[in-house]
Structures are given as C-alpha cells and as structure tokens.
Amino acid sequence: xARPPASAGKGLAAPVTSATPQLxxxxxxxxxxxxxxxRKQVLDAWVRAMDRKLESRSGQTSEADVRAECTxxxxxxxxxxxxxxxxxxxxxxxxxxxxxxxxxxxxxxxQGYSPTETAIAVFSLKDALLGVLEEACADQPExxxxxxxxxxxxxxxxxxxxxxAYMAGREEVIVSQQQSMLALSTPVVKLWDGIVxxxxxxxxxxxxxxxxxxxxxxxxxxxxxxxxIIDITGVVTVDTSVAQNLLKTVAATRLMGADCIxxxxxxxxxxxxxxxxVELGDVVTKATLADAFRVALRMVGANLATAGSRx
Amino acid sequence: xxxxxxVTLGESLFVTIQVDIDDRLATTLQDDLMERIVATxxxxxxxxxxxxxxxxxxMGRMFAGIASMSRILDAEVVVIGMRPVVAITLVELGLSxxxxxxxxxxxxxxxxxxxxxxxxxxSVGVDGELADGDxxxx
Numbered sequence: 001x002a003r004p005p006a007s008a009g010k011g012l013a014a015p016v017t018s019a020t021p022q023l024x025x026x027x028x029x030x031x032x033x034x035x036x037x038x039r040k041q042v043l044d045a046w047v048r049a050m051d052r053k054l055e056s057r058s059g060q061t062s063e064a065d066v067r068a069e070c071t072x073x074x075x076x077x078x079x080x081x082x083x084x085x086x087x088x089x090x091x092x093x094x095x096x097x098x099x100x101x102x103x104x105x106x107x108x109x110x111q112g113y114s115p116t117e118t119a120i121a122v123f124s125l126k127d128a129l130l131g132v133l134e135e136a137c138a139d140q141p142e143x144x145x146x147x148x149x150x151x152x153x154x155x156x157x158x159x160x161x162x163x164x165a166y167m168a169g170r171e172e173v174i175v176s177q178q179q180s181m182l183a184l185s186t187p188v189v190k191l192w193d194g195i196v197x198x199x200x201x202x203x204x205x206x207x208x209x210x211x212x213x214x215x216x217x218x219x220x221x222x223x224x225x226x227x228x229i230i231d232i233t234g235v236v237t238v239d240t241s242v243a244q245n246l247l248k249t250v251a252a253t254r255l256m257g258a259d260c261i262x263x264x265x266x267x268x269x270x271x272x273x274x275x276x277x278v279e280l281g282d283v284v285t286k287a288t289l290a291d292a293f294r295v296a297l298r299m300v301g302a303n304l305a306t307a308g309s310r311x
Numbered sequence: 312x313x314x315x316x317x318v319t320l321g322e323s324l325f326v327t328i329q330v331d332i333d334d335r336l337a338t339t340l341q342d343d344l345m346e347r348i349v350a351t352x353x354x355x356x357x358x359x360x361x362x363x364x365x366x367x368x369x370m371g372r373m374f375a376g377i378a379s380m381s382r383i384l385d386a387e388v389v390v391i392g393m394r395p396v397v398a399i400t401l402v403e404l405g406l407s408x409x410x411x412x413x414x415x416x417x418x419x420x421x422x423x424x425x426x427x428x429x430x431x432x433x434s435v436g437v438d439g440e441l442a443d444g445d446x447x448x449x
Contacts, residue, residue: 213399255390256393257413
C-alpha cells in the first residue's frame with residue numbers, strides 16, 4: 001500500500017501559502033490546515049506515540065506498515081475535515097475514514113490484538129494532534145481550547161468506531177470458526193461394504209446432533225449400509241442430554257433399516273453414565289472401534305480369513 | 312374412492328405408498344390390509360414408503376398400529392425405504408416405532424422378512440411339537 005510522501009498531500013489541500021497555518025481561514029478548519037501543513041510532524045508523533053504505548057507488540061507489525069496505515073487514515077481524515085468540522089463520524093464525509101478505521105480494527109482483531117491495543121492505535125492520534133495544535137495556537141488560548149474540544153470529540157468518536165469494528169471482526173472470526181468446526185466434526189467414513197462409521201469429537205448438543213444425524217442417514221442411503229458404528233472416543237463427557245441425543249440418532253438409524261453400534265466408551269465415561277443413571281437401552285455398545293467393527297463384519301456376513309482365525 | 316393397492320407376493324403382501332396420504336386414506340389402508348391378511352393368510356407385509364416425503368404423528372402411530380395388528384394376525388411387518396428426513400422427523404416427534412422392522416430397500420426388506428419368519432418358525436418348533444411336522448428343521 002504505497003502512499004505518496006507526506007509532502008504530496010499539499011497538492012490536494014486548499015492554497016495555504018504561509019508557513020504558519022492560516023487561522024480561521026474561511027470554511028477550512030484549523031485542523032484541516034494543520035493536517036496538510038504539518039503532515040509529517042503529525043505522522044511522526046502518531047507513530048511514536050503508538051510505538052510507546054504498544055511496546056509489547058513491537059515487531060509484530062513492521063513500522064512501514066504502521067506508517068502506511070496512518071498515512072492513509074490521515075489522507076482520509078484531511079478530506080473529511082476539509083468541509084466542516086462536524087464531528088459526526090457517521091456522516092457521509094467520514095465514510096472514507098470509517099472504512100479505513102473498520103479495516104484496521106478488523107485486521108487487529110484477527111491478529112489477536114486486545115480491544116485496548118486496537119483503540120490505542122486511534123487514540124494515539126490525539127497525542128499527536130494535541131502537540132501540533134498547541135504549537136500552532138500557542139498565542140491564542142481561546143482558539144486552542146475550542147480546537148482541542150472539537151478534536152477530542154472527533155478522535156473519541158473514531159475510537160468508538162474502532163471498538164465497534166473490532167467487535168464485529170471478532171464476531172466474524174467466531175462465526176467462521178464455528179462453521180469450520182461444524183464441517184470438520186461430522187465426517188462419515190465407509191469402513192466396509194455395508195458398514196459406515198461416525199467418529200464423534202467434542203460435545204454433542206442438539207444442534208450438532210441434527211447435523212450428525214442428517215449426515216449419517218444420508219451416508220447410509222448413499223452407501224446402502226446395514227450397520228452404522230458411532231464412535232464416541234472423542235466425546236469429552238456423556239451426560240443425560242448427550243445420551244438422549246445419541247439415542248435419537250440410533251433410533252433414526254433403525255428407522256432407516258440399519259443397525260447401530262456405539263463404540264469407544266472410555267472406562268470413566270462408563271462409570272459416569274451408570275452414576276448418572278443414563279440408560280442406552282438395547283443399543284449394542286463396544287469398548288473399542290475394533291470390537292464394534294468385528295461385530296459389524298459378522299452382521300453383514302463378511303467373510304474374512306484373518307477375522308475368522310482370530311475368533 | 313381412492314385406495315392404495317395391495318399386491319400379493321408369494322406368502323406376503325406388498326404395499327407401495329406413492330401418493331401423499333391423508334388420514335382417511337391411511338385408515339382405509341389399515342382396514343384393507345387387515346382384511347387381506349386374514350383373507351390370504353399372509354405371513355408378512357412389506358410397506359414401501361420411499362416416495363413419502365411428509366409424515367406426521369398420525370402416520371407414525373398408524374405404522375406402529377399396523378405392525379401390532381399384523382402381529383396379532385400372525386404377520387410380520389417391514390417398513391422399507393424410509394427417507395432420512397422422515398426418520399429424523401419421526402424421532403423428533405418421539406415416535407421411534409419400536410415394534411416395526413425397517414429395511415433400506417425392497418431386497419433387504421424381503422431378506423429381513425424371510426429371516427424373521429424362519430426365526431419364528433424355529434422358536435415355535437422348540438416350544439411346540441406341531442411345527443416339526445410341517446417344516447424342515449431350519
């Protein structure tokens with residue numbers, strides 16, 4: 001994201017000829033003039049302030065990147081405040097700024113920055129602008145106060161925007177993770193002609209049960225399977241509701257005309273289940289997937305030399 | 312009046328439900344089926360529901376009812392080709408139809424029926440001596 005050097009920004013700005021900022025210059029606010037006049041100074045101060053406050057994160061983002069981000073934001077901000085200094089960041093003039101702030105915040109959220117650290121990126125601008133404003137209006141305390149007030153309000157609003165975008169970014173991350181988890185967690189594996197297995201991992205809530213059930217039943221139809229093995233080795237805990245969901249899946253499998261075996265019940269889980277009074281009814285249960293597979297092979301009438309010799 | 316055809320297939324009856332059936336049609340089917348079982352002395356009933364996409368609790372109870380009634384009349388019922396959606400709906404409705412045998416397709420259904428009938432013959436053979444004379448030892 002190469003940005004024109006700070007000095008090039010002057011070309012865009014209204015004619016400000018004198019070295020000192022033109023105070024109360026028509027419709028242009030002091031802030032706008034300062035942003036174009038002392039661009040380099042503001043930028044340096046901003047990046048420095050950010051560096052100081054985010055020492056722990058140093059090295060995670062290269063300084064060039066930070067500078068590029070800040071330059072882009074300053075460009076947009078300058079355009080926005082050029083008209084008038086209404087500090088409503090939701091207005092059309094600020095669309096560009098908001099967009100950049102949103103992008104920046106979401107980016108940080110994805111990189112694992114904390115909300116505070118993300119907000120600091122924007123709030124550091126306050127320090128930078130404060131310094132420049134003080135310098136420019138050293139002899140006009142009244143003007144300084146009013147300018148600082150409006151600048152404060154503006155940066156605060158931008159900071160709030162950061163928070164909102166940060167939260168939205170986090171939310172997106174969570175939703176996409178949930179989806180990929182859901183997709184990952186329900187593979188139905190064909191083990192043999194007429195035998196499918198469903199290794200379950202994680203927890204089994206009612207929403208997942210629905211997905212699991214659908215996948216399993218469709219796989220049974222597709223592979224014309226007679227036996228389905230549900231392996232719960234990876235299920236962390238089995239309580240009454242999990243058992244209920246398991247039984248539902250088994251019942252649905254039976255309605256389709258297939259038999260169901262539950263395998264992978266760890267000793268601890270067996271104890272918990274008995275302790276809780278969980279009843280699995282007449283469902284065939286096996287300790288390991290291998291045991292379940294052997295039973296399933298016998299059910300489908302598969303004739304295996306090795307399997308036969310073992311029994 | 313619309314009726315669902317019941318086909319005789321050896322010692323069994325074969326019913327294919329290819330339309331969405333309402334409660335009245337379902338009751339008619341139940342009546343017809345019972346009469347045919349008695350009339351033909353059928354030993355098994357195959358009900359193919361692979362074209363059914365909608366079931367409600369009434370239908371679920373009807374299948375369970377048909378199974379129980381048929382068993383009283385000495386016939387085994389196998390429900391064939393239930394769709395995943397239908398199976399999930401029935402389970403969510405709390406109707407897992409414990410007494411009904413199910414199979415994935417007609418071929419499997421007939422095999423299951425044979426198996427069930429053989430098993431029953433054998434158990435009769437053990438309990439009473441009548442069956443021994445009629446059937447070859449299974």
